[in-house]
Structure formats: structure tokens, C-alpha cells
Amino acid sequence: MSRPDTLIVVPARNEAQSIVPLIREIRQAAPTLPILVLDDGSTDDTGPLAQAAGASVLSFAYHLGLGGCVQAAYQYAFSEGFQYVIRLDGDGQHDPRDIPRMAFALQTSGCELVIASRYLNHSATRQITPRTVGTKVFQFILRILLDQEVTDPTSGYVGVNRRALELFSRSFPLEYPEIEALVVLQRRAFRFKEIPTTMRAREHGRSTLTPARVVFYMIHVLLGVFVNIVRIPSPMALFRRSKQ
Amino acid sequence: MSPFLLAMNCLGLLLFVVVFIAIRSEHLRVEHSVMWLGGAILFMIFALPTRILATFTRVLGIGAPETALMFVLIGAIVLVCFHYGTIISKLRDDNTALAQRLAILELELRKGRRNPV
Numbered sequence: 001m002s003r004p005d006t007l008i009v010v011p012a013r014n015e016a017q018s019i020v021p022l023i024r025e026i027r028q029a030a031p032t033l034p035i036l037v038l039d040d041g042s043t044d045d046t047g048p049l050a051q052a053a054g055a056s057v058l059s060f061a062y063h064l065g066l067g068g069c070v071q072a073a074y075q076y077a078f079s080e081g082f083q084y085v086i087r088l089d090g091d092g093q094h095d096p097r098d099i100p101r102m103a104f105a106l107q108t109s110g111c112e113l114v115i116a117s118r119y120l121n122h123s124a125t126r127q128i129t130p131r132t133v134g135t136k137v138f139q140f141i142l143r144i145l146l147d148q149e150v151t152d153p154t155s156g157y158v159g160v161n162r163r164a165l166e167l168f169s170r171s172f173p174l175e176y177p178e179i180e181a182l183v184v185l186q187r188r189a190f191r192f193k194e195i196p197t198t199m200r201a202r203e204h205g206r207s208t209l210t211p212a213r214v215v216f217y218m219i220h221v222l223l224g225v226f227v228n229i230v231r232i233p234s235p236m237a238l239f240r241r242s243k244q
Numbered sequence: 245m246s247p248f249l250l251a252m253n254c255l256g257l258l259l260f261v262v263v264f265i266a267i268r269s270e271h272l273r274v275e276h277s278v279m280w281l282g283g284a285i286l287f288m289i290f291a292l293p294t295r296i297l298a299t300f301t302r303v304l305g306i307g308a309p310e311t312a313l314m315f316v317l318i319g320a321i322v323l324v325c326f327h328y329g330t331i332i333s334k335l336r337d338d339n340t341a342l343a344q345r346l347a348i349l350e351l352e353l354r355k356g357r358r359n360p361v
Contacts, residue, residue, distance in 0.1 A: 056351060056355070057351065058347040058348065058350075058351055059347055059350060059351075060343050060344075060346075060347050061343050061346060061347070062343065064340060064343055064344070068340045068343070068344065069344075069347075071344065072343075072344035072347055072348060075344060075348065076348050076351070079348075174337075174340060
């Protein structure tokens with residue numbers, strides 16, 4: 001029997017209450033696909049529980065941050081020869097029943113990145129919260145930079161193909177990676193598309209995004225995007241390019 | 245020499261000695277001490293009763309040599325802070341890469357134990 005070409009990646013930190021039901025749901029939605037849980041320095045039993053539930057676990061020695069642990073998963077997937085990686089959050093807000101649609105979009109669209117959007121087709125109500133305000137700001141900026149609308153730029157429910165895996169396994173934003181990753185892809189002339197999804201309410205734990213963090217997040221991401229736009233290649237890189 | 249400049253000269257010398265002792269006792273690596281030593285030497289030169297400080301004060305249009313010396317001190321501290329910022333950023337990147345590698349190797353080891361060749 002040949003090995004599946006898609007890996008499901010679940011970043012999780014202190015999600016002991018939600019990780020086992022989530023793994024069960026993923027198994028129901030995509031029974032043949034391997035699951036890799038990224039235990040980002042949890043202080044509870046997230047890692048052992050995920051392992052007992054049948055998932056592989058990447059356990060990090062300390063809290064690496066979302067970008068750092070997702071990049072490790074991309075490095076692992078790339079070295080193991082996977083063609084696609086689908087990532088969904090460990091808090092259970094992303095519906096695993098969308099995995100087959102996501103995999104189909106990755107395989108058939110030719111896009112390097114597929115984003116599950118809660119706002120496409122108006123599937124989520126837009127209450128005015130710090131997060132939705134931030135999303136609006138990023139939508140506006142990304143529309144200018146990418147010349148394409150991204151309805152849910154902060155979505156963590158994404159799939160990537162092998163070309164994006166190769167790029168991201170070498171270089172990936174370490175903090176708040178979603179928006180910077182889009183800009184990085186655009187600079188490489190990679191394509192992306194959105195598919196609609198429905199985000200579920202978090203059943204356990206609390207979101208780490210407080211209003212103060214949303215402001216910090218916005219400043220951090222805007223700076224990251226700006227740096228990516230104006231990044232000047234090193235003289236050595238220019239020399240190598242001229243020799244090619 | 246004014247008492248202020250004398251005090252600043254002693255401060256520069258003290259900094260030099262402290263950094264040197266820190267290197268000798270391996271509390272500070274040589275490559276990370278260069279900025280401190282350079283700053284201390286620069287500070288001592290400026291605080292000496294030479295024409296350098298007077299010229300520097302006149303060129304910058306600062307009223308008093310003491311103020312110019314504080315300007316040099318602040319500039320040196322900003323440079324050292326920036327230098328350490330770059331070191332910390334590199335260390336963080338290296339540390340992240342190590343933690344990623346460690347996690348992947350651990351997973352491969354667990355898989356290898358489950359399915360020995």
C-alpha cells in the first residue's frame with residue numbers, strides 16, 4: 001500500500017481537552033491521512049494524549065511560537081516526501097470535515113496555498129471586534145500588495161503544496177506567519193486561493209488574542225510585511241544571480 | 245581638566261578594566277567585548293584634555309564640552325545596544341533551528357523504536 005501524499009498538521013499548546021476529540025474528527029474526515037501534532041511547549045498533557053490517540057507528535061523543548069513550530073512541520077513533511085500539508089488549529093475551531101475539500105483544491109487548482117476562509121460566501125458573521133478590525137486593515141493592505149482580495153488573511157486553516165513546502169521549510173516567519181507568508185508567496189509569483197469554511201466556537205480554553213495583543217500583532221505583521229517588500233538582496237545573492 | 249571630565253575619564257578606564265576582567269574570567273566572549281572596549285577607549289580619548297573634544301564640541305555646535313561628552317556616551321550606548329540586538333536575534337534564530345531539529349530527530353527516533361529495521 002502506498003503512503004498518503006498529504007500530511008495533516010495540528011499546532012497545539014495546552015489543548016489537552018480538545019486534542020483527542022479533534023484527532024478523532026480528523027480520522028473520521030480523512031481516515032488514511034497521517035496526523036502530526038505540534039506540541040508547542042505545552043505544560044499539560046497535550047503531547048502524550050495526542051500520541052495515545054494515534055497521532056505523531058513533534059514536541060518542542062520550549063514555546064517556539066506558531067511560525068517556528070509550523071516551519072518544523074514543513075521541514076519534516078518536505079524531508080519525508082509529502083506533496084501536501086494541511087494545517088488546522090488544535091483548539092477545535094477549524095472543522096476537519098473540510099479537509100477533503102481542501103485536499104481536492106490543493107491537488108486540482110495548481111495553487112501553492114489554499115486558505116479556508118470564514119468570510120468567503122459570508123459564512124461568518126462580522127461582529128466588530130479587535131480581530132475583525134485588524135482583518136479589515138490587512139484585507140485592505142493585501143489587496144494593494146497582492147492585487148487580489150483575501151477575505152480571511154489571518155486564517156490558520158491552510159494547505160500548501162510541495163513547492164510552497166520547499167520554500168517555507170527554508171524560510172518562514174517565526175511569529176504570526178499567515179500574512180507574511182502570503183507576501184512571501186507573492187514575491188515568488190506563487191498562487192493561492194480561498195475556499196469557504198465555517199469556524200466553530202472554541203469549546204475549551206481561551207484565545208491568546210487579547211485586544212492588546214491584537215494591536216501588537218498588527219504592528220508586528222505590518223512591519224514584517226514592510227520588511228518583506230523592501231528586502232534588499234545581499235551583494236552575494238546579486239552576484240550569484242548575475243552568474244546564473 | 246574639569247572634575248567632570250576627570251570623572252568621565254576614570255569611568256572610561258573603569259569600564260575598560262571591568263570588561264577586561266570579564267573576558268579573563270570568561271564571563272564575556274572576546275568577540276562580544278569589542279564594542280565595549282572600543283566604546284571605553286573612545287570615551288577615554290574624548291575625555292582627555294586634548295583638542296579632540298573641543299573640536300568635536302565646536303563642529304556639532306554644542307555649548308559645553310561636557311554635553312558633547314554625554315552625546316558621545318549616549319551614541320556609544322546606542323551602538324552597543326544595537327550590536328547586542330543583532331546578537332540576540334541571531335541566537336534566537338539558532339535556538340529555534342536547534343529546537344526544530346531536536347523535535348524532528350526525537351520523532352524519527354520514536355518512529356525508529358516502533359519499527360526497528
